[in-house]
Amino acid sequence: MILNLLYISISGNTRSFAKRIQQLSEAKHEKNHSFPLISIKEIHDNSTVENETTPYVVVVPTYLEGGNGLDSGDQEIMTESLRDYLTSQNEHQNFLGVIGSGNKNFAHQYCLTAKQYAEQFNVPLIADFELRGNPKEIENIYHILSDMCQKYEQ
Numbered sequence: 001m002i003l004n005l006l007y008i009s010i011s012g013n014t015r016s017f018a019k020r021i022q023q024l025s026e027a028k029h030e031k032n033h034s035f036p037l038i039s040i041k042e043i044h045d046n047s048t049v050e051n052e053t054t055p056y057v058v059v060v061p062t063y064l065e066g067g068n069g070l071d072s073g074d075q076e077i078m079t080e081s082l083r084d085y086l087t088s089q090n091e092h093q094n095f096l097g098v099i100g101s102g103n104k105n106f107a108h109q110y111c112l113t114a115k116q117y118a119e120q121f122n123v124p125l126i127a128d129f130e131l132r133g134n135p136k137e138i139e140n141i142y143h144i145l146s147d148m149c150q151k152y153e154q
Helices: 013-031 080-087 104-109 112-121 135-153
Strands: 002-007 037-042 056-061 095-102 125-130
Touching: 002 013, 002 080, 002 135, 013 037, 013 056, 013 095, 013 135, 056 080, 056 112, 080 112, 095 104, 095 112, 095 135, 112 125, 125 135
Parallel strands: 002 037, 002 056, 056 095, 095 125
Antiparallel strands: none
């Protein structure tokens, strides 16, 4: 099975995560074809909208402005093109979930953008990682995605 991973990367952290999880999927799949391959697609302001016809997950970093994310609001900045891309999809039946990245120093705002995407598109927040993701986080998230693929195929 191939799982598409759509992402947006501002500082390069999310791009690094996406490339490393794709490489891990290739290595696992080469040893055992029951492991899913992950195909990555970076979304930009000028990305052409294509209806996603295969299963996909979204990886979104957190960039917010104003407020504390709890009671005084917040405003998503710099990641809106991914939200616009997802909103333009005709259907969301293949949208399996959201993975968030952020900086734990921001407490309640950690992965807040991913939580908002999950709520808006009615999909689960399936995992999170800090900044670029460490090897253990990448391995754990790959196993979560692999389990999701098995359930999706059933």
